Amino acid sequence: MSIPTLKNLNIVQTVVDWLDERVPLKAAVEFAGHKEVPVHKHSIWYYMGGIAALFMGIQFATGFLLMFHYVPTFEGAYASVQAINMQVPFGWLIRSMHSWGANVFILVLFIHMFSTYFMKAYRAPREFTWLSGLGLVGIAMVFGFTGYMLPMDEIAYFATKVGVDVAGESPFIGPYLAEFVRGGSEIGQVTMNRFFSLHVIALPLAMMGLFGLHATLIQLQGISEPESIQKLPKAERKYEKFFPDFFKKDVFVWFAVFVAFMLVVTMKPWGLGPQVDPAAMAPIGIKPEWYFLSQFQALKLFPAKILFFDGVHVAMVFIGTVFGSLAVVPILDSTGKIPFISKFATVYGVIFFIGWLFLTIWGSL
Amino acid sequence: MFPVWEVPNIGSGWVIGLIAVLHVFISHFAIGGGAFLAFTEQLAYKKNDDRIYDYLKKHSKFFLLLTTVLGAMSGVGIWWAIGLASPNGTQTLLQNFSLFWAVEYVFFALELATFLAYYYTWDKLDRKTHLKLAWIYIGISYFTLFAINGILTFMLNSGGWDFTKGNIGDAFFNSSFWPALGLRMFIMMALAGIYAFFTLSREKTMDVDVKAYLLKYSAKWLLPAVILGPLFVIAYLFTLPEPTQQVIINGLSTIGVGNFSIMAKAIFMTLVFAVGLFGMVLAGPYLNPRAFNTSFAVMLLAAGFGFMFTEEWSREMMRKPYVVYNYMYSNGLRKFEIDKVNKDGFFNHHKFAGAELTTLKPNDELGKGQLMFRYQCTSCHTAKGNGYRSMKVMLATRDKDAIKNLLTMMKDNHIVDDKGVAKTMYHGYMPPVVGHQDEIDALATYLATLNSDPAKSTTAKVESSNS
Numbered sequence: 118m119s120i121p122t123l124k125n126l127n128i129v130q131t132v133v134d135w136l137d138e139r140v141p142l143k144a145a146v147e148f149a150g151h152k153e154v155p156v157h158k159h160s161i162w163y164y165m166g167g168i169a170a171l172f173m174g175i176q177f178a179t180g181f182l183l184m185f186h187y188v189p190t191f192e193g194a195y196a197s198v199q200a201i202n203m204q205v206p207f208g209w210l211i212r213s214m215h216s217w218g219a220n221v222f223i224l225v226l227f228i229h230m231f232s233t234y235f236m237k238a239y240r241a242p243r244e245f246t247w248l249s250g251l252g253l254v255g256i257a258m259v260f261g262f263t264g265y266m267l268p269m270d271e272i273a274y275f276a277t278k279v280g281v282d283v284a285g286e287s288p289f290i291g292p293y294l295a296e297f298v299r300g301g302s303e304i305g306q307v308t309m310n311r312f313f314s315l316h317v318i319a320l321p322l323a324m325m326g327l328f329g330l331h332a333t334l335i336q337l338q339g340i341s342e343p344e345s346i347q348k349l350p351k352a353e354r355k356y357e358k359f360f361p362d363f364f365k366k367d368v369f370v371w372f373a374v375f376v377a378f379m380l381v382v383t384m385k386p387w388g389l390g391p392q393v394d395p396a397a398m399a400p401i402g403i404k405p406e407w408y409f410l411s412q413f414q415a416l417k418l419f420p421a422k423i424l425f426f427d428g429v430h431v432a433m434v435f436i437g438t439v440f441g442s443l444a445v446v447p448i449l450d451s452t453g454k455i456p457f458i459s460k461f462a463t464v465y466g467v468i469f470f471i472g473w474l475f476l477t478i479w480g481s482l
Numbered sequence: 483m484f485p486v487w488e489v490p491n492i493g494s495g496w497v498i499g500l501i502a503v504l505h506v507f508i509s510h511f512a513i514g515g516g517a518f519l520a521f522t523e524q525l526a527y528k529k530n531d532d533r534i535y536d537y538l539k540k541h542s543k544f545f546l547l548l549t550t551v552l553g554a555m556s557g558v559g560i561w562w563a564i565g566l567a568s569p570n571g572t573q574t575l576l577q578n579f580s581l582f583w584a585v586e587y588v589f590f591a592l593e594l595a596t597f598l599a600y601y602y603t604w605d606k607l608d609r610k611t612h613l614k615l616a617w618i619y620i621g622i623s624y625f626t627l628f629a630i631n632g633i634l635t636f637m638l639n640s641g642g643w644d645f646t647k648g649n650i651g652d653a654f655f656n657s658s659f660w661p662a663l664g665l666r667m668f669i670m671m672a673l674a675g676i677y678a679f680f681t682l683s684r685e686k687t688m689d690v691d692v693k694a695y696l697l698k699y700s701a702k703w704l705l706p707a708v709i710l711g712p713l714f715v716i717a718y719l720f721t722l723p724e725p726t727q728q729v730i731i732n733g734l735s736t737i738g739v740g741n742f743s744i745m746a747k748a749i750f751m752t753l754v755f756a757v758g759l760f761g762m763v764l765a766g767p768y769l770n771p772r773a774f775n776t777s778f779a780v781m782l783l784a785a786g787f788g789f790m791f792t793e794e795w796s797r798e799m800m801r802k803p804y805v806v807y808n809y810m811y812s813n814g815l816r817k818f819e820i821d822k823v824n825k826d827g828f829f830n831h832h833k834f835a836g837a838e839l840t841t842l843k844p845n846d847e848l849g850k851g852q853l854m855f856r857y858q859c860t861s862c863h864t865a866k867g868n869g870y871r872s873m874k875v876m877l878a879t880r881d882k883d884a885i886k887n888l889l890t891m892m893k894d895n896h897i898v899d900d901k902g903v904a905k906t907m908y909h910g911y912m913p914p915v916v917g918h919q920d921e922i923d924a925l926a927t928y929l930a931t932l933n934s935d936p937a938k939s940t941t942a943k944v945e946s947s948n949s
Contacts, residue, residue: 161777357773365770366778369762373781376758376788383747383754 148336149360155342156355159236163340165229167367168374172222173328175378176260177321179215187267189313191306194269195392202389209386214378216387219261221378223408226254230443234466237459238341239447246338247447249331256324258408263316265406266309270390275399277312278304280409283416287437288430304395344453410480411473412436439469484569484814485834486856491869494567495812495862499795501563505556507790511677512549513623514670516597518678518703519545520616525699527609533692539604541681546601548677550594568861570814571805578645579633582654586629593623627666635662638800638807639722645809661718668707668714669790672759675703676786679767683779690772697771701763708760723807726800729910743911745799748792755789802862803895803913811913813861820896820914828917832857851928854921858913865932874932882930889915889922889929 137143154163186205188197201208230250233239239247266277281304285295300307346354357363405413419432442465450462487494519542526534564572576583600615607615632654641656642648678700685693719727733746762782767774805812815823822831829836829850835857842849855865855873863871877885895914897905904910915922 362770362773365765366773368765369770369778369781372758372761372765373785376754376785379754379758380751380788383751 146360149364150358152336152339152359153356154340154359154363155346156357157342157346159343159346162229162232162236163363164367164370165225165232166335168370169222169225169229170328170332171371171374172218172225173324175214175218176222179211179218180317180321182211183215184317189267189309191269191309194267194309195389198268198270198389210382213382213387217378217382217385219264220407223254223257223261226257227408230254231466231470234443234447235463236341236343237450237453237462239451240341240453241451243334243338243341244448244451246331246334248444249327249334251444252327253324253331256320256327260316260320260324261406261408263312263320266304266312267316268389269309269393271393271400272390272403274304274393274395275403276405277308278399279403280405281308283413286427286429287433291433404480407477407481411476412440414476414480443469486860487566488856488860489567491864491867493860493862493864493870494563495798496870498560498563498567499798501556501559503787503791503794505553505560506794507673507787508549508553508556510666510670510790511545511673512553512593513620513627514667514672514674514703515545515549515677516616516619516623517671518674518700519600520613520620522696522699523613523616527613531692533689534696537682537685537688537692537696540685541678542601542604544677544681546597550597554594568805568812568814570816571810574645574806574810575633575637578643578650578653579636581650582629582633586626589622589626589629593619593626596622624667627670628663631663631666632656632659635659637805638726638797640807640809657721658718661714661721665711665714665718668711669793672704672707673786673790675700675763676759676782678703679774679782680776680779683774683776694771697767697774701768704760704763711756722800725910726807729802730800743799745796745802748796748799752789752792752796755785755792759785759789803911813858813913815858815913815916817896820916823916824893824918828854828858828921847924847927848931850921851924851926854917854925855928858915858917858925862912873929877929877932879933880930881933882926885929886923886926889926890919893922 133142154160183201186197186201186208188194198212201212203209233247233250262277262280266273281295281298284298285291287294296302298308298311299305300311340359342354404410415436416429416432419428419435421428423431446462446465450458453459489497519538522534523538526532526538561572596615596619600612600619603612603615635656635658636643636653639656639658641652641654641659643650643653643656679697682688682693682696682700719730722730729743729745730749733743734749736743736746759782762778762785766778766782801807801812803811805814808817810816819831829839835853838853839850842853855863859873863873863876866872866874868875880888891906892908892912892915894905895908895912897914898909899905915925917925
């Protein structure tokens, strides 16, 4: 490295060079620049991954700040959340961002998942990218479930109770699963310990690991193009570098989404219901969060008995199979060379999406 | 006093608000955008670049249509709305500033005429003369802002004018005048850049290098707002009356612990929009002009509108509970009349309310209370449902006695003792409730029927029919 003279001193360049000698900065930028983003009329869906990453960041940052004041005990949780909302400077903002952020994060993940599915981005060689993405959706939903209980207000407690009871109805493993999650026969301090440690240690680690795999696979394999674009002659296809070109667009969209998000967070700050009385009756019409409503509504449609089986067991197997199929159908269509399967995957996706949407809306009414 | 215009769900204030924000979003562009045209036309001549010149021709067409059609219509709309929603306030502004309004209208007519001359003389006048028209337009349009700024700032800062004697110039050139003028000028320049992003994004045949250059150039029009805007905001806040400053400080200091007022929410969102806009412009048209498209431009327009909306909303909120600071309350009652109205009775004082009262059956307590609500409360509150500042929501399950106590206490909202301590916690937020005790009791009877608790609501109705 040459010693800069006063004449040719460029501070930024000098710092970059100094860093580059110690950390492969330029190589990292070059690696990021290798990935190209196709430019076409469906490009808008490519922003969803970035928006999801933004909300993941918001969740980690606000969750970390909430832990400064949150008390993870059955007796003290409610009072600590109340203090966060009403005494800690800007505590309401951090909590409102975290609670709204959880919902928006899951919504964006769903949009990302469905858009990826319908653009057939799961096809070879991207099967693991798809599966890791599905895993991230699953983890985010468990995040939502475990986090929902932590404020220990009335709704949180009873919705969690209903959720655990439903899981307990799964055939064979259900009772053991419910017992394990609760840490006993009733929701109590042990349940809170388990939910809290899952929420702040196990799930973040799992999410970071899986997200790392997901992002690395995308970087290595590039971003897929829809079939309609692949069919175009090469000369008619347009691409831009992910870094820095698409990344700048990503940043623009992040700012826009963040402002819209803050509007909701500020104008409708996340509230806190009355403190739970575990001995009291559950409020009438208690429902899980919106992202579990489709399953919840589907469960209600099954009769008590189907032939020799308990209706609820059949329902759990059915719901599990339907959601599990999201991992299987794309794999069957991974080559995209069998027209029947390809068409089936599309039709199946449409039916799944309409069914999911219908049951979610129905469940919310 | 005038009759009351009752707008369900959103309230009459929001009718003014929505029209006014749209108008401000366009009228500020009419001034800042004029400066943009002049400076950019000069740039085109300096660089001798016909491509910039051709763009300006198209941009000026957009400017003409937007400002003279929607801008002018929404301007008339504001007069229509304020005349209905706040006739007393409108009357006060007209009476006190007749000369300034007249001057403003003359300059507005000149502004339109100059711009029409500018637009229709592209390629017809020599460059130097055409550019002169642009400079004249800047001067005239800026003077319309100059005139209206004095009246707008007066509504929050009377500059010592006592409405009877003295110099009206003190009212016009109140201490908020210059900071507000500067601040609006920066916002206008920023809006000029934001609107230019939109018209540039629609340019499909323009040379990509010129387009990128113009996008970066337009982004720089936001710089004065970014650098000097915060300083002028602070200067402006320092010129506001002390009680208003106190309300702002209270709002912002309690924002931290979540008990923040609507005003504090609006101020907070203004900051968020400002920071968001800065980030979007930096990442978009400034650093990545070649990838900029109409979707991004629309997002920037939306963010700009959001900024204007929350900024104007904050300013309106700062004026509460007055429509003209320290003179007229938001419901049209003049501050100096309060004692007289309390002595004479509300229905004896208010001609239209009194006339309406005669149409009711004798002893119609509920009807009388509803009239009290219409004339004293609907400028800021809606009654039923989940409307704007709905009394049903705000009163929750309070019964008639609780409401009566609350209203009786609120008779003293305007009183401050010698040490400057307000007699009620609603001072600075709400006008005093005025009238004889039986009139206030009638208001309590009506408000109790809006109660969220059906059992108590029924009690109130029964009491009312028995009385």
